[in-house]
Amino acid sequence: MFSRLFFLIVFVMLSFSVTATAQQQRFDSAEATDPNKLKWMQGFPPPADKIITHPESDFFSFPKLRWTVCHIRELLPTTLVSRGLSAPAPLPEKLDSEIDNITFKRLDNHRELTWKQSLTENYTDGILILHKGVIVYEEYAGCLNEERKHAAMSMTKSLTGLLAEILVAEGTLNAQATVASIVPELAESAFADATVRQVMDMTTGLDYSENYEDPNADIWIYSAASNPLPKPDTYTGPVGYYEYLQTVKKAGEHGKAFGYKTINSDVLGWIIARVSGSSVAQLLSAKIWKNIGAEQDAYMTIDSKGTPFAGGGLSAGLRDMARVGQLMLNEGTLNNERLFPQSVVEQIRKGGDKTAFSQANYRYLEGASYRSMWWVLHNKHQAFAARGVHGQTIYVDPTADMVIVRFASHPLAKNTHTDPTSLPAYQAVAEYLLSCCGKHQANVDAH
Amino acid sequence: MFSRLFFLIVFVMLSFSVTATAQQQRFDSAEATDPNKLKWMQGFPPPADKIITHPESDFFSFPKLRWTVCHIRELLPTTLVSRGLSAPAPLPEKLDSEIDNITFKRLDNHRELTWKQSLTENYTDGILILHKGVIVYEEYAGCLNEERKHAAMSMTKSLTGLLAEILVAEGTLNAQATVASIVPELAESAFADATVRQVMDMTTGLDYSENYEDPNADIWIYSAASNPLPKPDTYTGPVGYYEYLQTVKKAGEHGKAFGYKTINSDVLGWIIARVSGSSVAQLLSAKIWKNIGAEQDAYMTIDSKGTPFAGGGLSAGLRDMARVGQLMLNEGTLNNERLFPQSVVEQIRKGGDKTAFSQANYRYLEGASYRSMWWVLHNKHQAFAARGVHGQTIYVDPTADMVIVRFASHPLAKNTHTDPTSLPAYQAVAEYLLSCCGKHQANVDAH
Numbered sequence: 103m104f105s106r107l108f109f110l111i112v113f114v115m116l117s118f119s120v121t122a123t124a125q126q127q128r129f130d131s132a133e134a135t136d137p138n139k140l141k142w143m144q145g146f147p148p149p150a151d152k153i154i155t156h157p158e159s160d161f162f163s164f165p166k167l168r169w170t171v172c173h174i175r176e177l178l179p180t181t182l183v184s185r186g187l188s189a190p191a192p193l194p195e196k197l198d199s200e201i202d203n204i205t206f207k208r209l210d211n212h213r214e215l216t217w218k219q220s221l222t223e224n225y226t227d228g229i230l231i232l233h234k235g236v237i238v239y240e241e242y243a244g245c246l247n248e249e250r251k252h253a254a255m256s257m258t259k260s261l262t263g264l265l266a267e268i269l270v271a272e273g274t275l276n277a278q279a280t281v282a283s284i285v286p287e288l289a290e291s292a293f294a295d296a297t298v299r300q301v302m303d304m305t306t307g308l309d310y311s312e313n314y315e316d317p318n319a320d321i322w323i324y325s326a327a328s329n330p331l332p333k334p335d336t337y338t339g340p341v342g343y344y345e346y347l348q349t350v351k352k353a354g355e356h357g358k359a360f361g362y363k364t365i366n367s368d369v370l371g372w373i374i375a376r377v378s379g380s381s382v383a384q385l386l387s388a389k390i391w392k393n394i395g396a397e398q399d400a401y402m403t404i405d406s407k408g409t410p411f412a413g414g415g416l417s418a419g420l421r422d423m424a425r426v427g428q429l430m431l432n433e434g435t436l437n438n439e440r441l442f443p444q445s446v447v448e449q450i451r452k453g454g455d456k457t458a459f460s461q462a463n464y465r466y467l468e469g470a471s472y473r474s475m476w477w478v479l480h481n482k483h484q485a486f487a488a489r490g491v492h493g494q495t496i497y498v499d500p501t502a503d504m505v506i507v508r509f510a511s512h513p514l515a516k517n518t519h520t521d522p523t524s525l526p527a528y529q530a531v532a533e534y535l536l537s538c539c540g541k542h543q544a545n546v547d548a549h
Numbered sequence: 550m551f552s553r554l555f556f557l558i559v560f561v562m563l564s565f566s567v568t569a570t571a572q573q574q575r576f577d578s579a580e581a582t583d584p585n586k587l588k589w590m591q592g593f594p595p596p597a598d599k600i601i602t603h604p605e606s607d608f609f610s611f612p613k614l615r616w617t618v619c620h621i622r623e624l625l626p627t628t629l630v631s632r633g634l635s636a637p638a639p640l641p642e643k644l645d646s647e648i649d650n651i652t653f654k655r656l657d658n659h660r661e662l663t664w665k666q667s668l669t670e671n672y673t674d675g676i677l678i679l680h681k682g683v684i685v686y687e688e689y690a691g692c693l694n695e696e697r698k699h700a701a702m703s704m705t706k707s708l709t710g711l712l713a714e715i716l717v718a719e720g721t722l723n724a725q726a727t728v729a730s731i732v733p734e735l736a737e738s739a740f741a742d743a744t745v746r747q748v749m750d751m752t753t754g755l756d757y758s759e760n761y762e763d764p765n766a767d768i769w770i771y772s773a774a775s776n777p778l779p780k781p782d783t784y785t786g787p788v789g790y791y792e793y794l795q796t797v798k799k800a801g802e803h804g805k806a807f808g809y810k811t812i813n814s815d816v817l818g819w820i821i822a823r824v825s826g827s828s829v830a831q832l833l834s835a836k837i838w839k840n841i842g843a844e845q846d847a848y849m850t851i852d853s854k855g856t857p858f859a860g861g862g863l864s865a866g867l868r869d870m871a872r873v874g875q876l877m878l879n880e881g882t883l884n885n886e887r888l889f890p891q892s893v894v895e896q897i898r899k900g901g902d903k904t905a906f907s908q909a910n911y912r913y914l915e916g917a918s919y920r921s922m923w924w925v926l927h928n929k930h931q932a933f934a935a936r937g938v939h940g941q942t943i944y945v946d947p948t949a950d951m952v953i954v955r956f957a958s959h960p961l962a963k964n965t966h967t968d969p970t971s972l973p974a975y976q977a978v979a980e981y982l983l984s985c986c987g988k989h990q991a992n993v994d995a996h
Contacts, residue, residue: 189636
């Protein structure tokens with residue numbers, strides 16, 4: 103039972119996956135796998151074959167995951183990311199139904215799609231477009247609605263990276279310091295002589311495998327360690343994120359190549375907690391959630407020592423993620439208040455080492471880089487993004503004054519499967535908004 | 550490991566406990582056991598002897614419970630009780646520091662205490678007094694502050710009972726119907742021929758023991774069934790609240806005696822879900838939390854099938870519990886809106902069968918009764934209350950136009966240990982407010 107539990111929990115816990123075989127699979131459509139139509143967890147009690155529960159229940163397999171992404175707190179212990187007690191700051195809205203008809207060509211097979219078609223093709227659960235700070239498009243599907251939260255998956259990393267950049271800008275964190283000088287517990291680990299910047303940009307050299315087909319891969323040990331549920335009496339491995347991170351060995355040199363490894367985010371979470379005196383969840387509340395006029399609290403999964411999963415544990419409302427995107431677009435201001443210095447977003451937008459990045463061979467991200475746990479596209483609009491498996495994104499296009507936020511539950515984890523129907527769609531909407539005028543701002547008080 | 554886990558989780562899950570021996574114990578003071586001073590879960594990571602985690606960690610033993618009562622969601626899966634997305638309705642405030650000096654005599658040893666002294670004697674974590682709808686007193690201690698939530702324990706039952714009364718008033722639920730006519734799955738159980746009213750008033754005749762000293766007591770089977778964490782492969786018992794409830798056998802006749810048994814609340818939760826189509830958590834949101842101008846979402850613990858624990862699973866903010874109290878005092882209106890018919894509170898306030906209640910021999914509740922899962926004191930002020938182990942209460946005094954809400958973490962579960970320092974204190978404050986004038990309403994817009 104326990105190894106199976108580990109296997110399944112890891113799908114929530116980490117950010118890669120899926121075998122070559124799976125990639126060839128055909129999946130039932132978004133409509134056919136709508137979790138409401140499939141009646142997951144409906145009824146008192148739900149029928150036995152409609153119950154999704156703790157990881158043992160295979161809770162992150164498709165199509166179950168289409169329900170699970172909105173219900174993480176019902177499956178695992180979580181910690182609050184408080185919005186505080188004040189009134190939300192409503193986002194101005196002027197919907198533009200023309201957006202549905204915008205067309206673009208898929209990146210893979212070049213088939214033409216409308217924006218509206220793309221939303222079902224890539225299993226979108228919620229999508230919101232801000233233009234000049236005004237909601238011009240907002241749709242929900244699957245398990246999501248405006249009052250619910252959705253797993254942000256690896257977009258969590260970008261918020262962790264943002265917090266680190268804020269601490270750097272405030273002088274609380276030295277990006278050039280070595281990890282061991284801040285977290286001495288990591289002195290014997292691979293991270294010891296890495297700089298904070300290398301961790302933030304994931305250019306650490308780590309002997310760490312996320313190969314799901316290898317039963318001895320490090321990912322399984324990490325997953326077992328971070329599992330917040332009670333461990334079997336026979337378990338002798340590391341307990342919690344921090345204990346595991348201390349065991350990671352070095353491979354190669356730091357600063358040479360980009361390697362997308364979630365453990366960097368959790369080391370960064372540890373660094374943040376140590377220098378700020380607040381966990382990532384607490385700091386995310388204090389620095390962001392309490393100051394953006396959020397409509398909903400957010401939350402994070404935790405390990406059995408209460409450590410939030412800085413690499414992937416966040417669940418939040420779609421509109422609140424849009425507020426974060428607008429805050430990034432505005433380079434630190436929102437609702438006429440400056441929340442952090444402009445240098446924070448400047449640091450992120452300038453991007454990371456493109457050569458280091460290119461070695462990772464992301465099919466649809468040629469010329470991009472990774473900086474402070476944000477994806478910097480270096481495209482003609484200078485877009486940058488938070489991204490998470492199964493299609494999550496905060497996509498910020500400064501040229502078009504546009505933010506797109508998407509929550510999704512694509513059957514396949516890797517964004518290679520979502521990018522063909524999302525990246526060109528975002529660009530097409532951006533061009534539409536750029537060309538169509540300032541009409542969205544006509545009658546509203548845009549921030 | 551597993552039986553110990555059951556043993557410990559049950560302290561959260563149910564509402565009695567504590568042996569005669571334990572009652573004689575002396576406990577460290579509230580100040581000495583302040584969870585912040587004891588540094589539970591502080592540090593990144595916390596030291597090994599300061600970690601409180603899933604039930605295995607003895608999480609509800611004293612003094613750990615003083616931390617745990619504010620952190621249930623970090624230990625167990627939970628489900629949201631949404632406040633919705635609108636702005637909170639602030640409670641008007643005009644604090645009266647004189648209240649600290651009000652004196653009263655303890656019910657047990659007749660020692661005189663001030664109000665302020667009582668708060669530490671009974672391990673108060675948060676207390677708020679509303680007079681004529683205005684906050685005249687508000688204090689936090691221990692793990693609680695105005696932004697946090699606290700376990701409501703068996704006050705959850707009173708909210709479940711309130712929802713049932715609302716459904717009765719709306720014509721959705723027939724209080725005279727038998728349980729089996731609504732929930733056929735209970736046809737073979739003790740509850741089958743009980744009326745909904747008997748369940749609401751806990752006058753069912755049940756062969757059910759909550760004797761913690763008996764390892765074969767039903768409470769352990771119930772606890773194992775409702776535990777939301779993965780069960781061992783060897784487990785063959787009922788899974789979840791509903792499966793367990795179907796196994797309960799009858800003892801005696803229904804309608805004869807009051808017997809405070811949490812399983813009645815969970816049957817009522819099932820009835821509510823079946824007739825309304827919403828779980829208790831969903832209905833609590835729709836009927837109450839979204840309509841009271843709540844500042845915070847609340848949440849409920851769940852079993853492994855997603856069933857909220859209608860008998861004790863709620864955690865909520867202090868001020869939001871005060872809003873519920875004011876709603877009860879106002880007999881269904883709040884912020885100039887009627888949320889449910891006046892008959893709902895009338896049904897509750899008229900009380901249950903006093904003779905049936907008297908057989909339960911509550912030491913400090915002579916002459917009281919239990920109705921719709923509320924405690925009706927039938928005292929000179931016609932007070933009625935929600936109550937939960939370790940000192941939780943919503944105390945509504947219609948005569949003094951007063952609501953007192955208390956969250957606490959008394960070392961001992963039974964309210965027999967809190968009543969001597971709380972019930973006479975509430976009465977003394979009520980008399981002070983009655984006599985002192987209408988000054989609290991002078992400069993504020995009380996609802």
